[in-house]
Amino acid sequence: MEQIQFCRGGGCTAKLGPAALARVLEKLPRPTDPNLLIGTESSDDAAVYRLTDDLAIVQTLDFFPPMVEDPYIFGQVAAANALSDVYAMGGTVRTALNIVCFPEQMDLNILGRILQGGSEKVIEAGGSLAGGHSIADSEVKYGLSVTGTIHPDRIRANNTGHVGDALVLTKPLGVGLTCTAARMGAASDEALALAVKSMTTLNKYASEIADRYPVHACTDVTGFGLLGHLHEMTRPDLTARLHMAGIPVIPEARDYADGFYLTAAAQRNRNFAEGRVKLRGLSFADEEILFDPQTSGGLLFALDADKADDFVAEIASIGLPCGKIGQFIPRMDAEIIVEG
Known part of the structure; x- marks a missing residue:
């Protein structure tokens, strides 16, 4: 064919x-x-x-x-x-x-x-x-x-999170980098298989699990990357503080970023974030992962912090990397702060 x-x-x-x-x-x-x-x-x-x-x-x-x-x-x-x-x-x-x-x-x-x-x-x-x-x-x-x-x-709107909410992401980042590397014949079979599994997994299952938890806001992470869609969740009274170590990532995506398998869309996402986001102690590859456009990416939830660990454990049963990636705090000097 x-x-x-x-x-x-x-x-x-x-x-x-x-x-x-x-x-x-x-x-x-x-x-x-x-x-x-x-x-x-x-x-x-x-x-x-x-x-x-x-x-x-x-x-x-x-x-x-x-x-x-x-x-x-x-x-x-x-x-x-x-x-x-x-x-x-x-x-x-x-x-x-x-x-x-x-x-x-x-x-x-x-x-x-x-x-x-x-x-x-x-x-x-x-x-x-x-x-x-x-x-x-x-x-x-x-x-x-x-x-x-x-x-x-x-209704789960995207801008109704609370100060103190934990932020949970249900699929790994790095799909865009992996697919770009695959296009150039540089992605491993394992990395591409994980990207395909992520892209073809319905967010239905994570959504059904979320029905049992005190979720205050939700969006899905797609072409504007994690930071672009998180921007849509913030308000003048909120800052999202993320911890890079908690963000699920396709393991080889950092190698593809360092190999410059990048997209114009990721650069547009980076340009849009200027003045809104502070990145502290991150490598170039980590930055690119945060701006990487996702196709059929995961759901990003804001929910009661004391329920977040149980929620992540249930989401993990779907079989994809997921994680508690940060929290909403009272507004600081940026919409989003990401710490390495």
Whole structure:
């Protein structure tokens, strides 16, 4: 079967940079419907619209070019990534629609494998794949539009953390570095296998565990990297203080950073963090890991500190590296402080 050729920026590295995106979005009119409980104002993971006092819908979509050579795995990753936003909000997946861009001259068996991988992840999520839309394009792109449901009183917004909350990350960082190294033939089979396992694991399981804990805020870590998405969780009264030793990382990702298997997206993330983040005692590789764009990354929770160790122990049962990475403290001289 013909291989998918790598695009210039695959997976969540293809995202527009956060600074450029913010300049565009700030010019758009703000919705005024009081039933729109979560919109664009907080850069949250999905929209939430209240239908009744007991029911709201969660809406999101995501699609991107391939970041792995196998079409079936790409379909799984793209679907898991799109479904993740519903889980970040605390919702349940109900339906999904395919989003397909595909070259007319390319082997349709490739498209079939992509759609098979995506369909299987929707089924695993407990949702129904209900159709979609396709266009001819010069490059392959795939993703989903997803609708979920949630009780309006159980929404996990991204900016409702408390001073003293522990911060827990459910998947390892370094996916972007590992996939870039793999593209150049430099990644080990073990590192790439761990990256693929991370990208294809649904955040459904971590979300279900979180339902049993006092979680105050949540987001998922994708193209803006850990620090970019953590920025969206902070407020003028909060600083996030992280400890690099507690952050789960694909072990060889530091080697790939030192080997300069970097992405333009990571540099955009670094530029956006200037003036917002203080890095203390970190190596170059550690810094790059913090800015590394993740595809289908983990959930980042803020929850009661006295429950964090039990929470991490349960999350570890999913089989991926996870960790208690820091805490929210009263506002200091930066939004985020990372200590080596």
